[in-house]
Amino acid sequence: QGLYTFNHGAEFQYLYLEPQDSLLIYLNTWDFDESLSFSGKGSAKNNFLINLYLRQEKNEKSFKPHFRLKEKEFEAQIDKGIREQLEYYNDFLSNQSEPPSAFFDKLVKTGIYFPFYFLKEYYPINHKWYAKMDHYPELDKDFYAYREDLNLNDESLMNYATYTIYIRTYLYNRAYQIKDMDPEQSNVELNFMKMVDKKIQVEALRNQFFATSAWRTLSKESIPDKEREEVKEYFFAHCTNEIYKDEIRTSSEQKSKLKKGDQLPNLQVTNSNGEMVLVNNVARNNTTVIY
Numbered sequence: 146q147g148l149y150t151f152n153h154g155a156e157f158q159y160l161y162l163e164p165q166d167s168l169l170i171y172l173n174t175w176d177f178d179e180s181l182s183f184s185g186k187g188s189a190k191n192n193f194l195i196n197l198y199l200r201q202e203k204n205e206k207s208f209k210p211h212f213r214l215k216e217k218e219f220e221a222q223i224d225k226g227i228r229e230q231l232e233y234y235n236d237f238l239s240n241q242s243e244p245p246s247a248f249f250d251k252l253v254k255t256g257i258y259f260p261f262y263f264l265k266e267y268y269p270i271n272h273k274w275y276a277k278m279d280h281y282p283e284l285d286k287d288f289y290a291y292r293e294d295l296n297l298n299d300e301s302l303m304n305y306a307t308y309t310i311y312i313r314t315y316l317y318n319r320a321y322q323i324k325d326m327d328p329e330q331s332n333v334e335l336n337f338m339k340m341v342d343k344k345i346q347v348e349a350l351r352n353q354f355f356a357t358s359a360w361r362t363l364s365k366e367s368i369p370d371k372e373r374e375e376v377k378e379y380f381f382a383h384c385t386n387e388i389y390k391d392e393i394r395t396s397s398e399q400k401s402k403l404k405k406g407d408q409l410p411n412l413q414v415t416n417s418n419g420e421m422v423l424v425n426n427v428a429r430n431n432t433t434v435i436y
Contacts, residue, residue, distance in 0.1 A: 146248060148305060153177065158198075159305070161191055161249065178202075190249055193237050197253065200230065201260045201307075208264055212271035216284055219268055223261050230257040248301065255302060259311040262291055266311070266318040281325045298346045313354065316340045332372040334358045338379050352386040359384075359393045363400060 149160045151170075156177040160168070166187030173180035178199060183191040204226055211222045234253055238245065245253070265288070269281045276282070292315070302308040320336035330336055341354045362368055362376040377397060384390055411425045 146246065148252060150304065159194060161187070161194055161252065163187060163190075163246065163249075189237075189241065190245070193234075194252065194256065197230070197233070197256050198307075200233070201256065205260060205264070211264075212268060213275045214272075216268075216282065216288065219272075220265075220288070223265060227257065227261050251301070252305065255305065255308055258291075259307050262295075263311045263314050265289070265291075266314045269318065270321060281322060297344055298350075300347055303347060303350055309350065309353075312345070312350075313357075316344065316354070332375055334362045334368070334376045335372065335379055338376065338383065342383055348385060352384050352389055355380050355384040356386070356389040356393065359389075360396075363393070363396055 146163045147161075149162060150157050151160060152158075153172075153174050156174075158178060158181060160170075162168075166185070168183050168185045168187055168191065171180070171182045171184070178195065181195050183195075208222070208226075211219055214222065234257065269284065272278075272282050273280070297312050297315075299308070316337055317333075319340050320333050323330050323336045324333055337358050338355060341351055341358075345351045345354065359376060359380040362373050377393070380393060381390060408425075411423050413421050414424045414427065416422050416427065
């Protein structure tokens with residue numbers, strides 16, 4: 146029993162399997178998620194999971210106007226959305242001959258609750274932007290009450306993006322709030338890494354978050370050099386994945402040799418016709434993509 150993934154290019158989706166299941170997958174690779182369906186033993190659960198995913202995706206896209214709402218009105222929309230998805234799940238269960246396994250129930254409940262928790266984590270920064278506020282809105286002490294019951298280190302859900310995306314969003318929300326409350330702690334990526342170190346015990350997820358933050362820091366030209374060095378120092382002191390460390394080390398060295406405004410070395414490159422040309426001849430007075 147477990148949750149598995151399959152992919153086609155950049156697209157991927159999940160497959161839930163229990164002992165004795167036998168599934169046939171129908172898929173149009175152009176539409177992917179929207180066309181995915183299953184038949185065979187175990188198909189009902191998988192069809193429910195993909196349909197729940199599509200419902201939540203649609204809900205997230207339509208939720209943007211609600212960030213303008215005041216706190217209580219926003220929470221009412223969240224509660225309404227959760228109720229609707231729970232009713233959808235209960236309707237599914239009423240048509241099943243056997244109760245679901247504990248793990249399937251956990252997957253579904255995660256798929257229902259966590260996308261709405263994700264939206265609540267995004268509420269302060271989005272509401273601040275829509276309302277043109279200088280600081281985060283002051284929220285009721287119970288606004289994040291759900292956090293008290295969350296397990297951020299459930300290893301059975303580490304490959305479930307709905308779960309890990311929420312965790313990342315929660316940690317970044319905390320990182321931005323630290324900056325908002327204390328201008329001396331303005332390095333958001335460093336704040337994020339410190340939250341990871343404090344909250345996440347699963348080594349693979351810790352390393353993934355450390356590496357993601359390091360990559361974000363390297364790729365943003367707007368980040369001051371001092372903050373970039375602080376993040377790099379923290380990353381190398383806390384990341385235990387040597388592959389990630391080698392990648393960041395190599396990219397950092399390459400970035401230091403080619404700063405914004407520097408002239409490109411006149412290297413030989415291959416053009417779209419497979420011909421070797423000098424890069425400065427190609428890039429002169431043209432918009433050029435080099436990869």
